[in-house]
Amino acid sequence: MIKKAIGQRSFDMFMDFHEDVEGEGFYLWERKFPNLKSIGNAVIQKIAQEYPIERKSQIEGFPNRQGVIFLDKRPLEKGWTLEHYLFQNGTKYCLTFETPANMSLQKRVEMHLFALKTSLQLLMLPKISEVFETSEV
Numbered sequence: 001m002i003k004k005a006i007g008q009r010s011f012d013m014f015m016d017f018h019e020d021v022e023g024e025g026f027y028l029w030e031r032k033f034p035n036l037k038s039i040g041n042a043v044i045q046k047i048a049q050e051y052p053i054e055r056k057s058q059i060e061g062f063p064n065r066q067g068v069i070f071l072d073k074r075p076l077e078k079g080w081t082l083e084h085y086l087f088q089n090g091t092k093y094c095l096t097f098e099t100p101a102n103m104s105l106q107k108r109v110e111m112h113l114f115a116l117k118t119s120l121q122l123l124m125l126p127k128i129s130e131v132f133e134t135s136e137v
Contacts, residue, residue: 010090025052
């Protein structure tokens with residue numbers, strides 16, 4: 001059903017919002033085109049100003065790099081997720097945000113909203129600078 005609705009369209013960014021029942025802090029999964037700068041690192045830097053970051057060295061067998069788990073083109077052991085499907089079909093950035101389930105709902109929502117806002121701002125920065133560079137004053 002989702003494949004049919006999405007078709008072969010690609011997107012600049014896909015974001016998914018999860019909770020980790022074993023987590024102690026915020027972390028994210030990032031899959032991006034190789035030529036693009038990481039958005040995940042900047043999101044973590046912003047989140048870390050107000051919220052705890054997950055410090056486990058590995059999450060689901062992947063290295064945790066200070067709150068960012070970088071994914072390559074392989075599907076996860078769970079199989080093909082929506083995120084992986086979208087990436088394989090041209091979505092430039094795929095981010096999955098994880099908040100610790102042991103925190104209050106209010107804190108988890110705050111973290112997700114903070115990550116959403118920061119990611120969108122970072123995605124828009126290059127586009128905004130292009131507008132200013134090409135516009136006449």
